[in-house]
Amino acid sequence: MRSDAVTKGMQQAPHRSLFNALGLTKEEMExxxxxxxxxxxxxxxxxxxxxxxxxxxxxxxxxxxxxxxxxxxxxxxxxxxxxxxxxxxxxxxxxxxxxxxxxxxxxxxxxxxxxxxxxxxxxxxxxxxxxxxxxxxxxxxxxxxxAGKVNGCKTSLSSMFEAVGAYSAGNMTLEEVEQYENKACPxxxxxxxxxxxxxxxxxxxxxxxxxxxxxxxxxxxxxxxxxxxxxxxxxxxxxxxxxxxxxxxxxxxxxxxxxxxxxxxxxxxxxxxxxxxxxxxxxxxxxxxxxxxxxxxxxxxxxxxxxxxxxxxxxxxxxxxxxxxxxxxxxxxxxxxxxxxxxxxxxxxEGCVNLDPDTIRTIDDPYSETGGIAVLKGNLALEGSVVKRSAVDPEMMKHEGPARVFDCEEDAIKAIKGGKIISGDVVVIRYEGPKGGPGMREMLNPTSAIMGMGLGSSVALITDGRFSGASRGAAIGHVAPEAAVGGNIALVEEGDIIQIDIMANTLNFVISEDELEKRRAKWQPRKPKVTSGYLARYASMVTSSSRGAILEIPAK
CATH class of the missing domain: 3.40.50.2300 (Response regulator)
Structure with a gap:
């Protein structure tokens, strides 16, 4: 056995003495x-x-x-x-x-x-x-x-985050939010x-x-x-x-x-x-x-x-x-x-039967003929980005609108809750990637704010950060290369037209090659947001992979 290295033989007598200190019997060590x-x-x-x-x-x-x-x-x-x-x-x-x-x-x-x-x-x-x-x-x-239950309907944590957005929009009272707060996670x-x-x-x-x-x-x-x-x-x-x-x-x-x-x-x-x-x-x-x-x-x-x-x-x-x-x-x-x-x-x-076709659709009656996740590419995501297609409203599967650009999650949330984001906009949150964050935060708060403000079927959100599994709507994340390493998401400017086509698996912004090169020549790397501690060490080691911002620590 592999454990013989610590339990068998004369050289392992000191090891066995420590197992004895744990209260293990001879039989247990065997x-x-x-x-x-x-x-x-x-x-x-x-x-x-x-x-x-x-x-x-x-x-x-x-x-x-x-x-x-x-x-x-x-x-x-x-x-x-x-x-x-x-x-x-x-x-x-x-x-x-x-x-x-x-x-x-x-x-x-x-x-x-x-x-x-x-x-x-x-x-x-x-x-x-x-x-x-x-x-x-x-x-x-x-x-x-x-699942929780509010007003006779099942609910969960994502409903709780969206309730906060609805309250900010004036669509929910404090008492209603507290009801969700007490019942969403039972x-x-x-x-x-x-x-x-x-x-x-x-x-x-x-x-x-x-x-x-x-x-x-x-x-x-x-x-x-x-x-x-x-x-x-x-x-x-x-x-x-x-x-x-x-x-x-x-x-x-x-x-x-x-x-x-x-x-x-x-x-x-x-x-x-x-x-x-x-x-x-x-x-x-x-x-x-x-x-x-x-x-x-x-x-x-x-x-x-x-x-x-x-x-x-x-x-x-x-x-x-x-x-x-x-x-x-x-x-x-x-x-x-x-x-x-x-x-x-x-x-x-074998023999494992679908007992509820309302929960598990049959192969002849799927929600869609294609899968729940799509990888999008284009000049805004040269190495890929990811969207949960099954959670996107049908009217947002293809969307074109002006970029509203933010360099951190907090600024985007202020704008969304402040009513500065309107129908048709594309919210771009960057410098939230594995190096730029550092740590690649989830953007559940911004997506929940968009849903809570009633904009889920008219506003898209794109980030080099991540999206929570609880996010829904036209939320496109893991954009690579990330802004911190000079990805094109760093070159998007306020008002640029963003084109999203989830069925065609494309993500682009409208810009000429000459203008793109001018912006790239002017772009300067930003100073790290953290300079000490584990996050700083992590940011110095992690690489934005060409496979959609997959995080890998270089081989030891």
């Missing part, structure tokens, strides 16, 4: 040592229940003959970090999580790992670590929150729509790294505890069969994930995370292929914020396997891919 990566904390609603999940995993591991040993991983609540300097720290934690988990797993020579994540950057960070370390690994998330768990956390937990299941129900069983259901016990037991099967992450995380598995991303209408952040995870698994995944996959993949789900169904509804409809079985009626999945169940994708989804 079993496989299973590291359980606990993302439990008391600040993130999606993580406050993970102590229960971890305890269930420990029981499962012990029942199956392993020795469970818990160590932590950090996690940020993107909702609480939104709208202030904290959002600059959200995406960068993905790399901190991957690095620190890799360090713990290698330093202590675990035989296998059980990852217990839930919210936004925590899931991809641990998937990246799993691919790097490449020892038997299984995931079990904390599960989604139940339980623990990852926020209840198809936002980034749930997108990544669902795609973990699609990739084959989690058991059935990993992405959809609500956090408060006892079924989630049973799932955790089964994950603890199944990791021992993976140890016995020596099934490792890179046996599962193949090119075909990632193509399956992109296909299901389109069918489910996942967060645009998946376009950042999937290539980064693939990179760690030794797979080159260019997001340009997203449009090719989208063209042949119908969008079957419109979960919040795109529609009025929620994760609990998807779970009752049959979950991810039911969507996979439905989409594969067109033969779009690689069913031979191996998974942590020890079976193939095809074996896993």
């Amino acid at each position: 079993r496989p040592l299973i590291g359980i990566v606990s993302s439990y904390n008391e600040i993130v609603p999606g993580h406050m229940n993970l102590d229960k999940i971890v305890n269930a995993v420990k029981m499962g591991v012990a029942m199956a003959g392993g020795t469970p040993l818990v160590f932590p991983a950090i996690a940020v609540c993107d909702g609480i970090a939104m709208g202030h300097i904290g959002m600059k720290y959200s995406l960068v934690t993905r790399d901190l999580i991957a690095d620190s988990t890799e360090a713990m797993a290698m330093a202590h020579q675990f035989d296998a790992l059980v990852m217990v994540p839930n919210c936004d950057k925590n899931v991809p960070g641990l998937l990246m670590a799993a691919a790097r370390v490449n020892i038997p690994t299984i995931f079990v998330s904390g599960g989604p929150m139940l 339980t623990c768990g990852s926020c209840s729509g198809m936002y980034t956390a749930n997108s990544m937990n669902c795609l973990t299941e699609v990739l084959g790294m989690g058991l059935k129900g990993n992405g959809t069983i609500p956090a408060v259901y006892s079924e989630r505890i049973k799932l955790a016990k089964h994950a603890g037991m199944q990791i021992m099967e993976l140890v016995r069969k020596d099934i490792k992450p890179r046996d599962i995380l193949t090119k075909k598995a990632f193509l399956n994930a992109l296909t299901m991303d389109m069918a489910l209408g996942c967060s645009t952040n998946s376009m950042l995370h999937l290539p980064a995870i693939a990179h760690e698994a030794g797979v080159e995944l260019n997001v340009d292929i997203a449009n090719e996959i989208s063209e042949k993949t119908p969008n079957l789900c419109h979960l919040a914020p795109a529609g009025h169904t929620y994760m609990e509804d998807l779970n009752e409809a049959g979950g991810i396997y039911a969507v996979m079985n439905e989409i594969n009626k067109k033969g779009l999945l690689y069913t031979e891919c191996l998974t942590v169940t020890g079976k193939t994708v095809g074996e896993n989804i």
